[in-house]
Amino acid sequence: MPAQDTAFSTPPPQHTAMDAHFVAPDIIRRSDVFARRAKLLRIVSADVIPRLTLHHRAEAQAATATLARDNEIQSLAHLVLGTDLQAAIDFVTGLRDRGVSMDTLFVDVLEPAARYLGHLWDEDICDFIDVTLAVGRLQHLLAVFNDTDGLPAINKKRLVLMTTMSDEQHVFGAAMVEKFLSAGGWNVQSEPAAPRETIASLVERRWFAVVGLTKSCDRGLDELAAFIATIRARSCNRAVGIMVGGPVFTADPGLAVRLGADATALNAPAAVVLAQKLFDKGAKTGWQEGA
Numbered sequence: 001m002p003a004q005d006t007a008f009s010t011p012p013p014q015h016t017a018m019d020a021h022f023v024a025p026d027i028i029r030r031s032d033v034f035a036r037r038a039k040l041l042r043i044v045s046a047d048v049i050p051r052l053t054l055h056h057r058a059e060a061q062a063a064t065a066t067l068a069r070d071n072e073i074q075s076l077a078h079l080v081l082g083t084d085l086q087a088a089i090d091f092v093t094g095l096r097d098r099g100v101s102m103d104t105l106f107v108d109v110l111e112p113a114a115r116y117l118g119h120l121w122d123e124d125i126c127d128f129i130d131v132t133l134a135v136g137r138l139q140h141l142l143a144v145f146n147d148t149d150g151l152p153a154i155n156k157k158r159l160v161l162m163t164t165m166s167d168e169q170h171v172f173g174a175a176m177v178e179k180f181l182s183a184g185g186w187n188v189q190s191e192p193a194a195p196r197e198t199i200a201s202l203v204e205r206r207w208f209a210v211v212g213l214t215k216s217c218d219r220g221l222d223e224l225a226a227f228i229a230t231i232r233a234r235s236c237n238r239a240v241g242i243m244v245g246g247p248v249f250t251a252d253p254g255l256a257v258r259l260g261a262d263a264t265a266l267n268a269p270a271a272v273v274l275a276q277k278l279f280d281k282g283a284k285t286g287w288q289e290g291a
């Protein structure tokens with residue numbers, strides 16, 4: 001990955017207002033944020049978008065609807081990589097005004113845009129900071145359209161508990177999700193491979209907006225379903241969101257809901273946006289606090 005410098009300065013006021021809740025302070029204070037976005041937009045406009053256009057043009061006759069949706073995903077990703085949040089808001093508003101619900105927009109456009117940003121990172125077109133800033137914009141978009149961006153003490157509510165099943169051996173993916181969540185402004189408590197009773201007792205005592213669980217294989221799925229049910233039953237936040245991840249869910253995304261979770265995400269940037277969706281859902285449902 002490209003090297004990251006450590007220069008910081010006080011961010012411009014408009015940048016603070018747009019992204020303060022959705023990007024970690026040490027990232028948003030960087031002196032090179034706007035320069036990064038300008039440079040990245042030139043790269044994406046000059047190289048990535050033309051290549052994608054040529055690729056999709058070859059497939060257009062076979063899959064016109066898919067092409068249109070792919071263009072929307074890439075257009076939104078392009079916008080959130082830039083500096084103009086209002087342009088991204090206007091873009092999503094245009095899609096919503098066609099009669100598309102926010103739930104459908106999330107599944108078909110916003111979450112895939114986050115996954116696409118992860119692809120740009122994998123290809124070394126964007127680095128970690130670039131993707132973090134863009135994912136912050138996607139989180140902010142969700143909050144704007146779900147009317148949660150103005151919640152009082154919003155940062156105190158952005159709490160997520162991350163854990164893996166006690167027999168889990170593959171934890172790199174979970175660690176990467178935690179890194180992106182922290183960079184995305186979340187307060188992350190990590191309890192890898194903690195006993196189930198430890199996690200149940202923790203959610204009973206401490207309020208979390210979201211709990212994330214990692215499972216890599218298809219052994220012990222009944223135990224995972226029981227664990228999810230226990231978390232919901234004992235959580236002091238009765239509207240807690242539960243997301244799951246790992247290869248077993250990549251192979252079968254529908255398994256997440258069948259086991260009692262809310263959803264899964266296919267890569268780390270998408271997990272951050274999913275956490276924001278669950279945060280918004282909990283806020284609209286009406287959180288309950290036990291402490």
